[in-house]
Amino acid sequence: MYFFDNKKHNKPHIHAEYxxxxxxxxxxNGELLDGKLPNKKLKMVQAWIAIHEDELMANWTLSVQGKDPFNIDPLK
Structure with missing residues (x-):
């Protein structure tokens, strides 16, 4: 997630790197908007998004306002 990052994709989203x-x-909804990941990693990210949707939306709101988001636990 990046600060003020609501222009290109125009919807709440996260960036993943592998x-x-x-x-x-x-x-x-975990939809892939851009880019690509190996299939196994893509499914892991989508599962993580589903588990943490409320926290991610709260972080999205903070980030587009230029505020620091809070940490979210990774999949274990």
Whole structure:
């Protein structure tokens, strides 16, 4: 998630990176908006988004206002 990052995709989203791969996912439904990840990692990110949707939306609101988001636990 980046500060003030609501122009290009025009919806709440997160950025994910894995090795040389980068991808952008919708927070609302886990849809892949841009980029690519290996299939196994893509499914892991989508599961993480589903588990943490409320926290991600709260962070999205903070980030587009230029405020620091809070940490969210990774998948274990």
């Amino acid at each position: 090795g040389e791969y980068t991808a952008v996912f919708s927070i609302e």
